[in-house]
Amino acid sequence: MSTSMPLRTTLIGAVLAATALVPLQGTALAAQDDAARSAVVPAASVAGIEDATARTLATSLADPAWNRQVRSAALAADSVDLRALTSRSTTARGKSLAASIATADRRVATAKGLGGDTGSLLRVGLAHPSMEARLTGGETPLVAAAPSDDTATFTAYDSAGTARELAVDTIPEQPVYLVDIDGAKAVTAGLEVLREALAAKGLEVPAPAAEVNTLASTAVAGIDTTLINSVRISDVQEPWIKGDAEIFTLVTGFGQDGKARVDTVEMPYLNEGGTTYYPNQVLVNWSNYKYNMADAVMMEDDGDTNYQALAKSIAAILLTITDQGVYIPLVDALMDAIPTSWWTDDPDYVDSWYTLAKTSSGTRNGAAANGWMNVSPYYVSGL
Incomplete structure (x- = not known):
C-alpha cells in the first residue's frame, strides 16, 4: 500500500498482463x-x-x-x-x-x-x-x-x-x-464496541453523529451541527488485489462535563481514492461539546483492526487529559493512542482535521494532505 495513503481501494494501477x-x-x-x-x-x-x-x-x-x-x-x-x-x-x-x-x-x-x-x-x-x-x-x-x-x-x-x-x-x-x-459489517460492529467501551470508561459517547437527524425528530430544541457537503481522498494507485476502503472518523473534543470525548462517524460510501463524494453527512453534533472547537481523525479498518484494543488505548490516553478551561486539540493524543501494530500495511490513519469550529465553512484540507472536506454549519430544528 502506498505510504502516502492507506486506502484499500479498487483503483487499478496495473495493466493486464500474463499470468505471474x-x-x-x-x-x-x-x-x-x-x-x-x-x-x-x-x-x-x-x-x-x-x-x-x-x-x-x-x-x-x-x-x-x-x-x-x-x-x-x-x-x-x-x-x-x-x-x-x-x-x-x-x-x-x-x-x-x-x-x-x-x-x-x-x-x-x-x-x-x-x-x-x-x-x-x-x-x-x-x-x-x-x-x-x-x-x-x-x-x-x-x-x-x-x-x-x-x-x-x-x-x-x-x-x-x-x-x-x-x-x-x-x-x-x-x-x-x-x-x-465483510468490511462494512465489521466497521459497524466495531464502532459499536468502541462506543460502549469508551462510555464504560466515562468518556461519554452517544449515538453516532450521523444519526442526529433521527434524534432531532424527538428533540425539543434544535441542534447545531457541522455538515460534510463533499469529501475526497487522494488518488493513490493501489494494487489490483486491494478491496474497497472501510472508512470511519473519530471526532474528539471536550464534552459538556469537561472530559475528553470521542464520537464515531461511519463513512461507508467513502471507498475509493480520487473520487469526490457528496454525502451531506453530519460530522459534528455541537450539543455534545463544551467548546466551539473539535478535531476529526479519519481512519480505515485494514482487516486486522481490533476495536477492543483501540478503545483501551484511546481511553488510557484521553483519561489523562483534563479540561484547563480552554480548548486543547486532541488529534495528537488520539494519534499517540493508536496501537503500534497499526502502523503496518500502512497505518489505519488516513488524515486529520484540527480545530473545526461551529462556524467552519468551505473546503478544509487534511493535515496529512491526503484529502479534503467541504463543510458548512447546519442547524437541525426540533419538531
Whole structure:
C-alpha cells in the first residue's frame, strides 16, 4: 500500500498482463515457506485465519459438484457470505466445510475485538472482473486471502493445496477467488464496541453523529451541527488485489462535563481514492461539546483492526487529559493512542482535521494532505 495513503481501494494501477505464477518447488521448500509465512502472519490474526480458510477452500474445490456451486455463486455476485454458502450447500464437500467456516468466523470476530453475536464475516468472491471468462469456461481457480501487508507478492493455493506466489502489481489470467471479511459489517460492529467501551470508561459517547437527524425528530430544541457537503481522498494507485476502503472518523473534543470525548462517524460510501463524494453527512453534533472547537481523525479498518484494543488505548490516553478551561486539540493524543501494530500495511490513519469550529465553512484540507472536506454549519430544528 502506498505510504502516502492507506486506502484499500479498487483503483487499478496495473495493466493486464500474463499470468505471474511462481510455483513453490518441492515439499521441503513448501514446508519452509509455510513456516516463514506463519512467522510473519500469526495464525490467530485475521490475516492468518483468512489464509487458513483460503487453503481449506482451495482444496475443497477438487470436488467437481462443490466447485460448480462456488463458481455459480462467484459469477452471480461480487462476493458472497462464505458461511451461508457452505451451510446451504447441497454437496457433501460444501456441507463438510460449514462447521470449520463457522469456527473461523468466530475467530475473526475475536481477533477484531467484536462480540460473539457479530455473525458471519468471511466472504469469498472473484478477485477481478477480467477473470470471469476463464471461470465461466470451467477453469479451476486459485484461492487467496486478501493481503494486508505492503509486500510485492501474496500467497494463493490450488486445489491440491500447493502454495503459489502472485504479484500484487499484475493481474493474473488464471481466476483467483479472494477470501476477505465483510468490511462494512465489521466497521459497524466495531464502532459499536468502541462506543460502549469508551462510555464504560466515562468518556461519554452517544449515538453516532450521523444519526442526529433521527434524534432531532424527538428533540425539543434544535441542534447545531457541522455538515460534510463533499469529501475526497487522494488518488493513490493501489494494487489490483486491494478491496474497497472501510472508512470511519473519530471526532474528539471536550464534552459538556469537561472530559475528553470521542464520537464515531461511519463513512461507508467513502471507498475509493480520487473520487469526490457528496454525502451531506453530519460530522459534528455541537450539543455534545463544551467548546466551539473539535478535531476529526479519519481512519480505515485494514482487516486486522481490533476495536477492543483501540478503545483501551484511546481511553488510557484521553483519561489523562483534563479540561484547563480552554480548548486543547486532541488529534495528537488520539494519534499517540493508536496501537503500534497499526502502523503496518500502512497505518489505519488516513488524515486529520484540527480545530473545526461551529462556524467552519468551505473546503478544509487534511493535515496529512491526503484529502479534503467541504463543510458548512447546519442547524437541525426540533419538531
